Amino acid sequence: MAKNEKLVEQITSMDEDFAQWYTDIVKKAGLIEYTSVKGCMVIRPYGYAIWENMQRILDNRFKELGHENVCMPMFIPESLLNKEKDHVRGFAPEVAWVTHGGNEKLEERLCVRPTSETLFCEHYANIVHSYRDLPKLYNQWVSVVRWEKTTRPFLRSREFLWQEGHTIHATAEEAVAETEQMLNVYADFCEQALAMPVIKGKKTESDKFAGAVSTYAIEALMHDGKALQAGTSHYFGDGFAKAFGITYTDQNNQIRIPHQTSWGVTTRLIGAIIMTHGDNNGLVLPPAVAPIQVVIVPVAQHKEGVLEKARELYETLKSAGIRVKLDDSEQSPGWKYSEYEMKGVPLRIEIGPRDIEEGHCVAVERPTRNKTFIQLSELTEKVRERLQAVHDDMYKKALENQQRRTYSCRSIDEINKALSENGDGFVKAMWCGDEECEDKVKAETGAGSRCIPLEQEEIDGKCVCCGKPAKCMVIWGKAY
Amino acid sequence: MAKNEKLVEQITSMDEDFAQWYTDIVKKAGLIEYTSVKGCMVIRPYGYAIWENMQRILDNRFKELGHENVCMPMFIPESLLNKEKDHVRGFAPEVAWVTHGGNEKLEERLCVRPTSETLFCEHYANIVHSYRDLPKLYNQWVSVVRWEKTTRPFLRSREFLWQEGHTIHATAEEAVAETEQMLNVYADFCEQALAMPVIKGKKTESDKFAGAVSTYAIEALMHDGKALQAGTSHYFGDGFAKAFGITYTDQNNQIRIPHQTSWGVTTRLIGAIIMTHGDNNGLVLPPAVAPIQVVIVPVAQHKEGVLEKARELYETLKSAGIRVKLDDSEQSPGWKYSEYEMKGVPLRIEIGPRDIEEGHCVAVERPTRNKTFIQLSELTEKVRERLQAVHDDMYKKALENQQRRTYSCRSIDEINKALSENGDGFVKAMWCGDEECEDKVKAETGAGSRCIPLEQEEIDGKCVCCGKPAKCMVIWGKAY
Numbered sequence: 001m002a003k004n005e006k007l008v009e010q011i012t013s014m015d016e017d018f019a020q021w022y023t024d025i026v027k028k029a030g031l032i033e034y035t036s037v038k039g040c041m042v043i044r045p046y047g048y049a050i051w052e053n054m055q056r057i058l059d060n061r062f063k064e065l066g067h068e069n070v071c072m073p074m075f076i077p078e079s080l081l082n083k084e085k086d087h088v089r090g091f092a093p094e095v096a097w098v099t100h101g102g103n104e105k106l107e108e109r110l111c112v113r114p115t116s117e118t119l120f121c122e123h124y125a126n127i128v129h130s131y132r133d134l135p136k137l138y139n140q141w142v143s144v145v146r147w148e149k150t151t152r153p154f155l156r157s158r159e160f161l162w163q164e165g166h167t168i169h170a171t172a173e174e175a176v177a178e179t180e181q182m183l184n185v186y187a188d189f190c191e192q193a194l195a196m197p198v199i200k201g202k203k204t205e206s207d208k209f210a211g212a213v214s215t216y217a218i219e220a221l222m223h224d225g226k227a228l229q230a231g232t233s234h235y236f237g238d239g240f241a242k243a244f245g246i247t248y249t250d251q252n253n254q255i256r257i258p259h260q261t262s263w264g265v266t267t268r269l270i271g272a273i274i275m276t277h278g279d280n281n282g283l284v285l286p287p288a289v290a291p292i293q294v295v296i297v298p299v300a301q302h303k304e305g306v307l308e309k310a311r312e313l314y315e316t317l318k319s320a321g322i323r324v325k326l327d328d329s330e331q332s333p334g335w336k337y338s339e340y341e342m343k344g345v346p347l348r349i350e351i352g353p354r355d356i357e358e359g360h361c362v363a364v365e366r367p368t369r370n371k372t373f374i375q376l377s378e379l380t381e382k383v384r385e386r387l388q389a390v391h392d393d394m395y396k397k398a399l400e401n402q403q404r405r406t407y408s409c410r411s412i413d414e415i416n417k418a419l420s421e422n423g424d425g426f427v428k429a430m431w432c433g434d435e436e437c438e439d440k441v442k443a444e445t446g447a448g449s450r451c452i453p454l455e456q457e458e459i460d461g462k463c464v465c466c467g468k469p470a471k472c473m474v475i476w477g478k479a480y
Numbered sequence: 481m482a483k484n485e486k487l488v489e490q491i492t493s494m495d496e497d498f499a500q501w502y503t504d505i506v507k508k509a510g511l512i513e514y515t516s517v518k519g520c521m522v523i524r525p526y527g528y529a530i531w532e533n534m535q536r537i538l539d540n541r542f543k544e545l546g547h548e549n550v551c552m553p554m555f556i557p558e559s560l561l562n563k564e565k566d567h568v569r570g571f572a573p574e575v576a577w578v579t580h581g582g583n584e585k586l587e588e589r590l591c592v593r594p595t596s597e598t599l600f601c602e603h604y605a606n607i608v609h610s611y612r613d614l615p616k617l618y619n620q621w622v623s624v625v626r627w628e629k630t631t632r633p634f635l636r637s638r639e640f641l642w643q644e645g646h647t648i649h650a651t652a653e654e655a656v657a658e659t660e661q662m663l664n665v666y667a668d669f670c671e672q673a674l675a676m677p678v679i680k681g682k683k684t685e686s687d688k689f690a691g692a693v694s695t696y697a698i699e700a701l702m703h704d705g706k707a708l709q710a711g712t713s714h715y716f717g718d719g720f721a722k723a724f725g726i727t728y729t730d731q732n733n734q735i736r737i738p739h740q741t742s743w744g745v746t747t748r749l750i751g752a753i754i755m756t757h758g759d760n761n762g763l764v765l766p767p768a769v770a771p772i773q774v775v776i777v778p779v780a781q782h783k784e785g786v787l788e789k790a791r792e793l794y795e796t797l798k799s800a801g802i803r804v805k806l807d808d809s810e811q812s813p814g815w816k817y818s819e820y821e822m823k824g825v826p827l828r829i830e831i832g833p834r835d836i837e838e839g840h841c842v843a844v845e846r847p848t849r850n851k852t853f854i855q856l857s858e859l860t861e862k863v864r865e866r867l868q869a870v871h872d873d874m875y876k877k878a879l880e881n882q883q884r885r886t887y888s889c890r891s892i893d894e895i896n897k898a899l900s901e902n903g904d905g906f907v908k909a910m911w912c913g914d915e916e917c918e919d920k921v922k923a924e925t926g927a928g929s930r931c932i933p934l935e936q937e938e939i940d941g942k943c944v945c946c947g948k949p950a951k952c953m954v955i956w957g958k959a960y
């Protein structure tokens with residue numbers, strides 16, 4: 001080991017202890033740090049940069065589709081939260097209450113927003129009057145607070161970052177189309193930016209958002225076979241509008257009630273990336289959101305010309321808009337290889353005296369360690385190709401894992417057998433639509449309903465639980 | 481008036497009632513809307529887009545200088561806030577307290593962050609151990625809460641958006657250099673992006689940030705002669721580090737105490753833009769942060785070819801990266817002229833049948849209404865020139881206002897005379913350094929100390945108040 005060489009931090013193997021493996025990665029890859037604020041965390045620069053990259057991609061997409069960003073207050077007066085009865089029932093038990101401002105007791109308690117439907121509705125009631133004011137396609141990037149009992153970094157924390165889109169439309173058809181459009185935006189984002197396949201579906205009645213007519217979700221499958229809800233899009237009908245007295249005058253001067261939606265994704269997606277792509281060497285980041293896409297490691301960097309050439313490659317890639325880092329620190333190349341594998345950097349470029357002589361460099365992909373020689377004259381183009389290859393490999397591997405762990409079952413016994421023999425995963429099984437059966441499947445197998453996929457299959461004619469005629473196929477699974 | 485023509489909303493004249501003029505602009509230009517959350521507001525799309533443009537420019541600059549973004553929790557446990565005695569004295573009287581999570585009373589109250597020094601310090605104590613860990617140059621974009629009694633949109637609200645930079649360094653020299661560097665970044669930003677001249681200076685002891693060794697600020701002069709603090713940069717020395725037990729091991733294996741800074745600007749800058757540049761026709765926005773830099777208004781748009789040509793101009797400017805809007809609504813051109821003047825759009829392009837025949841369009845600048853014919857073949861280049869001209873005019877006008885309203889005074893009588901004869905403004909006058917004199921000047925003239933400018937002048941040898949030998953020149957003024 002070189003003088004002053006730091007140790008590459010070891011992480012627990014995921015086969016040994018998946019939960020500890022996850023915790024090791026979030027800490028040791030420098031994504032988060034704990035604080036004295038229970039259930040809240042510091043998102044460190046490397047973790048926050050992943051979120052910034054996600055934000056940029058999503059925000060551009062939202063704006064292309066005509067959405068505008070706004071910023072609502074972080075507080076909601078108790079009386080405002082109480083206006084829509086299903087909504088308040090869903091959220092009141094888990095909000096943080098502000099009761100004092102300075103030394104004075106407030107006349108009315110304020111909750112810290114768990115979500116902002118009520119504030120958007122109050123605002124829409126103020127600014128929507130005519131059909132000319134519709135639609136309003138608003139979004140905000142903020143943090144929200146839900147007083148969870150058990151927390152885990154990114155997956156479930158008392159405060160988390162998200163975006164919440166809130167739209168209001170003249171007709172139900174338009175609002176439904178918006179709800180579906182945003183579900184598709186999320187699914188495309190997960191697949192194209194995060195290399196993470198997802199299943200699009202509708203939540204069952206018992207699993208809907210508080211106040212929604214219908215909730216759509218995308219569900220992803222983690223390494224350990226557990227399901228993770230990666231984004232939701234809600235259609236509200238006119239329930240909120242009625243509760244908040246939002247109306248508009250149509251072209252014929254008739255008073256109408258508008259229809260609404262909301263949709264969101266959160267920093268939970270960072271947890272999803274870790275558990276979809278990570279391995280026993282650490283984090284594996286999709287190139288589209290990796291803070292460092294390429295790390296350049298000089299080999300025998302004390303030899304003449306090596307650092308100069310490494311810097312030249314750095315400048316070439318940087319000016320091409322690639323997020324690149326040159327590590328010319330005194331650590332050994334071997335240490336650096338491990339360090340940037342741990343940090344999930346998609347591509348490593350090695351360059352030493354012999355490579356320079358031969359006019360090439362070596363590109364090593366994460367996680368496959370697939371090696372390519374790149375002619376220096378084709379650097380940018382070939383690096384782009386390799387990054388695309390990393391993305392494609394990651395997506396393929398994740399899809400294979402999802403498919404391998406998806407079981408079609410016709411009875412509760414088959415579900416239990418599949419899960420115990422092959423490990424947790426997605427279970428495809430038919431359902432009669434009865435909440436009692438939904439609960440019973442969960443009680444007897446541990447797998448709850450994740451969603452009713454938009455792409456249906458006919459596994460069987462009968463409900464997996466009661467045997468009565470089935471209404472639809474449901475994806476079941478244990479969930480984060 | 482055309483059929484369906486809306487009324488352009490009227491605003492109060494600033495000479496009649498400056499405060500009402502301000503309120504009219506923030507509402508009628510669509511920057512904010514009030515809410516049922518006292519002292520908090522909705523920042524509407526047009527207002528938020530100004531903030532996004534500011535964020536992008538500043539964030540790029542911060543990153544070029546090596547800063548990284550992070551995200552701290554929004555809550556601070558009471559015991560953590562109490563750790564640095566000056567700091568807690570300064571902030572505890574004006575924080576919002578969370579006392580309950582769901583239905584349970586918390587063991588320890590949490591305040592909603594009024595600023596995040598305490599959280600950054602706790603984090604630095606966890607992650608800074610060796611000289612190799614230094615410096616840490618962190619920043620975050622969040623909202624903070626201060627329980628103000630009297631509020632005004634953007635200028636003083638209970639919740640506001642800001643960025644807070646927090647850095648930690650091995651030596652005092654480095655930390656002081658960072659404090660000064662960030663003050664310069666803010667001053668350059670105000671001048672180059674907001675067309676707003678500022679005075680850089682140091683706050684007096686009585687006006688320092690709670691817990692700082694020294695506070696630097698930039699001060700701007702509004703239309704009505706009142707001063708507005710537009711940004712601050714604080715040097716903390718090692719006071720916070722000692723209170724939070726942050727130490728590091730230096731190259732010689734000695735335990736050392738690091739030195740810290742913090743610095744921030746807020747959505748207050750939007751208020752500063754309004755009161756520096758606005759006029760009786762509405763908002764005037766600096767091109768660098770205007771959500772719409774150019775609006776295209778077709779004239780006689782029902783005539784053949786007009787809308788097509790207008791769309792062509794729109795596409796040309798858009799693809800050149802200029803933020804452009806084409807208003808092809810049914811409102812009359814006159815209505816549109818007033819509307820986009822109200823919204824402060826820097827440049828209006830008019831294009832009608834005769835212009836098309838002659839191969840040009842008309843560019844009208846805000847606020848001068850200066851008119852130029854632009855050959856369509858030179859559109860992008862000339863539009864860029866006109867936007868630069870708008871910026872230059874705005875800066876020049878603001879600087880002239882500041883200079884005209886800056887008075888050099890040698891006695892309290894002179895101050896009162898200058899202010900009553902010429903209206904409020906910056907007063908340059910000498911000071912002995914005694915807090916009693918500082919208070920007396922304010923009590924007898926209404927003008928408090930704004931800052932001790934970095935660029936000093938020798939107005940007199942004696943304190944403007946007590947006549948004893950002067951230590952420095954101070955800028956005095958009434959403040960927002």
